[in-house]
Amino acid sequence: DGSRLPGGSKTLDVENERTVARIARRQRAGYYVTARLLASDSLHLLLDLHDVRAGTVIHRNLNFAPGTKDWAVGVSAALELLPVLIPTGGRQDLPSLHGRSPKALAAYFQGERAYRSAVFGEALGHFRTAVHGDSSFALAALRGAAAASWLDRSGEALGMAQVALEREEMLPDRLAHLAHGFEDYMMGRADSALARFRHVIALDPENVEGWMGVAETFHHLLPREAQLDSLAEDAFLKVLVLDPEF
Numbered sequence: 001d002g003s004r005l006p007g008g009s010k011t012l013d014v015e016n017e018r019t020v021a022r023i024a025r026r027q028r029a030g031y032y033v034t035a036r037l038l039a040s041d042s043l044h045l046l047l048d049l050h051d052v053r054a055g056t057v058i059h060r061n062l063n064f065a066p067g068t069k070d071w072a073v074g075v076s077a078a079l080e081l082l083p084v085l086i087p088t089g090g091r092q093d094l095p096s097l098h099g100r101s102p103k104a105l106a107a108y109f110q111g112e113r114a115y116r117s118a119v120f121g122e123a124l125g126h127f128r129t130a131v132h133g134d135s136s137f138a139l140a141a142l143r144g145a146a147a148a149s150w151l152d153r154s155g156e157a158l159g160m161a162q163v164a165l166e167r168e169e170m171l172p173d174r175l176a177h178l179a180h181g182f183e184d185y186m187m188g189r190a191d192s193a194l195a196r197f198r199h200v201i202a203l204d205p206e207n208v209e210g211w212m213g214v215a216e217t218f219h220h221l222l223p224r225e226a227q228l229d230s231l232a233e234d235a236f237l238k239v240l241v242l243d244p245e246f
Contacts, residue, residue: 024052031085035077042066045073049081058084071099078109086116096139096171104134111140115147123147124156131163138167142175145182146209158186174203174210181213190221208243211235 017034024032031051038044043064048057060080064073075097097105111126127144130137145160161182168176181196194217200210215235218228225231239246 021050021052024050033077033081037073043068043073045077047077047080049084074102075100075105078105082109082112086113096175098170100130100137101134104130104137104140107133108137108140108143111143111147115143118150120147120150124151124153127160131160135163136167136170138164138170138179139175141167142171142179142182145179149182149186154186158183161186174200174207177203178207178209178213181210185213185217185221188221190217190223193217193221194223194225206242208239208246211238211242212246215239 020032020034029052031049034048034050036046038046043066045062045064047060047062049060050057062073062076062080064076079097097108100108107126107130111123111130114120114123114126124144124147127140127147130140131144134140141160141164145157145164148154148157148160161179164171164179165176165183168179171179177196177199181193181200184190184193184196194214197210197213197217200207201214204210212235215232215238217223218225218232218235222228
């Protein structure tokens, strides 16, 4: 529920909010969101994430430049709330989600939720839906490759990684290298995969997927380095430090 108001502020109608809360409880929802978009010289989005069970509210304020497109406001709101709803999910890159359809974005976010809960089959289904609805959705294809790899569906993981690489220019550098790393890993190119995953880490030292790629490469393939088990263990432990629930 939300409203766009020309300047100033206005309290959300209390009865309306009670109605929304009743609907959320009736639907057995864990959370619901109320929001107000204030428009003056710039745009201000006031978000309230309500935890139905705990009875608590998390507040978020987002500011946008004048003329910001509706998609950017909506996606920014979703990205702001995602780390709260999925603590291990981290933040995604807004440019990677630019111009995607609402249906594809909805499938992508559902896939992220399932992926971070280790329900990889469900996650893969959602990422497939996102890519089917938008073949240029490189980020969804990359996440689909990760989900498929956890399910030991190497053929589909390779295919998804290659779909992402067809739109490589839509990914930030570290994610483009991650997609190349997945492709190399699935093709058994150990040294190339290791170089790509290490490049991801060089660009983003806390990138869990990059560290996991290094660990998996040492564990399953045979790159030309000594002490593979120790190197794998070190990388797996780094993953646990960065994200204990991974």
